[in-house]
Amino acid sequence: MAGTLAEKVWENHIVRRGTDGAPDLLYIDLHLVHEVTSPQAFEGLRLAGRKVRRPDLTLATEDHNTPTLDIDRPIADTTSRTQIQTLRNNAAEFGVRLHSLGDADQGIVHQVGPQLGLTMPGLTVVCGDSHTSTHGAFGALAFGIGTSEVEHVLATQTLPLAPFKTMAITVNGALPIGATAKDIILAVIAKIGTGGGQGYVLEYRGEAIRALSMEGRMTICNMSIEAGARAGMIAPDETTFAYLKGRPHAPEGADWDAAVEYWRTLRTDDDATFDAEVVLEAADLEPFVTWGTNPGQGLPLSATVPVPEQIADPNERVAAERAIEYMGLTPGQPLREIAVDTVFIGSCTNGRIEDLRAAAKLMQGQTKADSVRVLVVPSSARVRLQAEAEGLDKIFLDFGAEWRNAGCSMCLGMNPDQLAPGERSASTSNRNFEGRQGKGGRTHLVSPLVAAATAIRGTLSSVSDLGPDVPVPDGSPLDLQPA
Amino acid sequence: MEKFTQHTGVGVPLRRSNVDTDQIIPAVYLKRVTRTGFEDALFAAWRGDPSFVLNQDAYRAGSVLVAGPDFGTGSSREHAVWALKDYGFKVVLASRFADIFRGNSGKQGLVAGQVAQEDVELIWKVLETAPGTEVTVDLEARTVTCDDVVVPFQIDDYTRWRLMEGLDDIGLTLQHEEEITAFEATRDAWRPKTLPAKHLPPVEIKAARPVEVSLGRRPGL
Numbered sequence: 001m002a003g004t005l006a007e008k009v010w011e012n013h014i015v016r017r018g019t020d021g022a023p024d025l026l027y028i029d030l031h032l033v034h035e036v037t038s039p040q041a042f043e044g045l046r047l048a049g050r051k052v053r054r055p056d057l058t059l060a061t062e063d064h065n066t067p068t069l070d071i072d073r074p075i076a077d078t079t080s081r082t083q084i085q086t087l088r089n090n091a092a093e094f095g096v097r098l099h100s101l102g103d104a105d106q107g108i109v110h111q112v113g114p115q116l117g118l119t120m121p122g123l124t125v126v127c128g129d130s131h132t133s134t135h136g137a138f139g140a141l142a143f144g145i146g147t148s149e150v151e152h153v154l155a156t157q158t159l160p161l162a163p164f165k166t167m168a169i170t171v172n173g174a175l176p177i178g179a180t181a182k183d184i185i186l187a188v189i190a191k192i193g194t195g196g197g198q199g200y201v202l203e204y205r206g207e208a209i210r211a212l213s214m215e216g217r218m219t220i221c222n223m224s225i226e227a228g229a230r231a232g233m234i235a236p237d238e239t240t241f242a243y244l245k246g247r248p249h250a251p252e253g254a255d256w257d258a259a260v261e262y263w264r265t266l267r268t269d270d271d272a273t274f275d276a277e278v279v280l281e282a283a284d285l286e287p288f289v290t291w292g293t294n295p296g297q298g299l300p301l302s303a304t305v306p307v308p309e310q311i312a313d314p315n316e317r318v319a320a321e322r323a324i325e326y327m328g329l330t331p332g333q334p335l336r337e338i339a340v341d342t343v344f345i346g347s348c349t350n351g352r353i354e355d356l357r358a359a360a361k362l363m364q365g366q367t368k369a370d371s372v373r374v375l376v377v378p379s380s381a382r383v384r385l386q387a388e389a390e391g392l393d394k395i396f397l398d399f400g401a402e403w404r405n406a407g408c409s410m411c412l413g414m415n416p417d418q419l420a421p422g423e424r425s426a427s428t429s430n431r432n433f434e435g436r437q438g439k440g441g442r443t444h445l446v447s448p449l450v451a452a453a454t455a456i457r458g459t460l461s462s463v464s465d466l467g468p469d470v471p472v473p474d475g476s477p478l479d480l481q482p483a
Numbered sequence: 484m485e486k487f488t489q490h491t492g493v494g495v496p497l498r499r500s501n502v503d504t505d506q507i508i509p510a511v512y513l514k515r516v517t518r519t520g521f522e523d524a525l526f527a528a529w530r531g532d533p534s535f536v537l538n539q540d541a542y543r544a545g546s547v548l549v550a551g552p553d554f555g556t557g558s559s560r561e562h563a564v565w566a567l568k569d570y571g572f573k574v575v576l577a578s579r580f581a582d583i584f585r586g587n588s589g590k591q592g593l594v595a596g597q598v599a600q601e602d603v604e605l606i607w608k609v610l611e612t613a614p615g616t617e618v619t620v621d622l623e624a625r626t627v628t629c630d631d632v633v634v635p636f637q638i639d640d641y642t643r644w645r646l647m648e649g650l651d652d653i654g655l656t657l658q659h660e661e662e663i664t665a666f667e668a669t670r671d672a673w674r675p676k677t678l679p680a681k682h683l684p685p686v687e688i689k690a691a692r693p694v695e696v697s698l699g700r701r702p703g704l
């Protein structure tokens with residue numbers, strides 16, 4: 001029977017088919033764990049006298065609470081320290097592999113899985129974190145779960161799951177210069193809305209998607225959840241295999257061949273149908289920024305802050321009024337004139353090596369605007385090492401940016417990296433909710449290129465604002481000549 | 484888990500759409516490692532505002548939250564459900580819920596009932612005209628009764644059955660342990676295992692230190 005990519009992976013994991021409206025019981029290939037959503041799950045196991053069924057399919061890392069400075073000193077914030085210590089105790093007690101602060105594989109959970117080669121096509125991947133959708137970039141069915149489900153997977157390595165619907169998001173053509181994966185996904189969310197993906201697994205397709213690197217694909221799948229979707233997926237191809245080959249946990253020898261043979265079958269059949277379809281023309285896209293307080297409130301950078309009176313839908317009008325007030329903006333104000341206090345480059349959306357390279361290329365030989373604080377936070381310690389090996393850290397420091405240790409950092413401000421009330425950021429993260437980056441903080445979501453251009457000019461900017469001669473960088477390594 | 488068949492309690496009209504889980508419980512409260520005691524964290528950013536609905540005496544003891552569309556979007560934090568439950572809510576009604584929030588609710592015994600937006604408006608009207616009005620939620624009949632408004636709500640059959648039986652998910656699944664073991668036996672050799680750990684040689688990670696930079700602040704901040 002013809003099937004979509006998501007349906008194929010689902011079918012492949014059914015332990016027990018649900019009858020009479022009960023959900024299917026699915027086997028979970030890889031369970032990622034972090035300190036925030038796991039303590040109560042381990043507590044639940046302990047209370048019920050249960051074990052972790054498959055420690056060998058479980059991996060834990062510290063990310064949300066970890067400081068990005070002074071990581072060799074005790075964590076100053078006592079609650080953060082307790083949460084991390086609790087994870088360390090639980091990992092030791094239940095035999096779960098943990099990458100702690102200071103370890104080269106410590107970092108944001110959604111970076112660590114792929115970089116170790118644990119995230120692969122055709123897997124089911126779960127984590128107590130909504131941005132688990134990131135792993136769908138490999139053609140895995142990956143989704144965020146709540147703490148009860150974390151406990152359920154720890155105890156049984158399965159999850160009862162209600163069926164989903166499928167939505168194809170086709171991005172035709174080629175991206176114009178200066179537009180990136182981030183701009184695609186911000187445009188998708190602005191188009192379908194923060195609830196538009198509800199109940200769906202999104203499959204991103206089309207030339208513009210195929211042309212993206214794994215990093216770009218992860219950026220897109222990462223933000224599927226911001227459209228309300230269960231998961232986002234991209235069919236694996238040569239780009240996927242090339243990324244995986246040789247990674248520590250990637251299959252080897254005959255296993256590799258068997259895997260690739262199977263992975264090549266992981267695509268939506270030509271005669272399969274989706275429950276919904278959305279089409280975008282890549283050529284129409286430009287650098288996108290959000291002006292409001294949900295990721296669907298975004299516009300091309302060349303636009304102006306919406307005028308609520310002109311919005312027909314009453315709910316949206318009220319939402320826009322509230323957002324504009326919170327954000328301290330004026331209706332009709334050009335987005336390009338908005339001055340920011342902080343530029344944050346990092347997070348599981350855009351803290352990977354390609355993102356850092358693209359930003360570094362713009363920053364090279366420049367200095368930041370005086371009024372702006374610039375934080376660059378790699379998504380994992382391994383990414384930090386790689387960036388340092390490529391000399392990116394020097395560019396950031398010369399530019400006037402702070403070069404930090406890995407973690408979630410200002411993406412959600414659980415550690416000391418926060419916005420002060422009223423402060424405004426251009427952030428490469430994924431959520432611009434009220435107070436997300438610190439109480440009263442105002443967030444504009446942007447791509448790494450827009451972030452870097454904004455850091456140079458002090459107001460929301462794209463590469464084209466930096467002058468006609470500035471080339472638009474891509475994510476390839478910099479060609480740094482030794483001085 | 485307690486069995487749920489019917490509940491009657493004060494209805495709280497929350498006239499906001501897109502109430503995301505950061506609003507329900509801000510990230511700073513997620514640092515706790517316990518499973519209970521989150522009542523103070525519920526809607527923390529709004530609790531200081533005297534005009535906020537839960538700060539009005541008539542609604543303070545509410546146990547049925549009637550919210551705008553797209554309730555519970557954003558982060559998957561189950562703490563959002565714990566905070567609602569710890570405060571005393573037994574039921575949340577809205578015209579649309581985020582999937583993860585709805586799933587989490589079902590597992591914790593919080594009823595997330597989907598009510599048509601026009602029906603939500605009717606209930607809001609009653610609750611706002613007569614603050615403190617009680618709402619009865621009948622899970623068996625899938626109806627909400629609020630004064631003279633009687634409307635249906637939707638909840639999937641399976642969640643409803645589990646809530647009515649008060650069944651724990653893990654126990655249910657472990658009834659099928661043999662099938663899980665049989666499935667595991669067929670797992671492909673290429674599928675990854677996290678243990679034994681394979682990684683590149685250990686490398687020293689240098690700690691970043693605070694640097695002397697002018698912290699960007701707009702004048703007046």
Ligand code: SF4
Nearest residue numbers: 131347348408411412
């Ligand atoms: S970087 Fe942000 S979005 Fe990603 S896992 Fe961390 S907190 Fe969540």
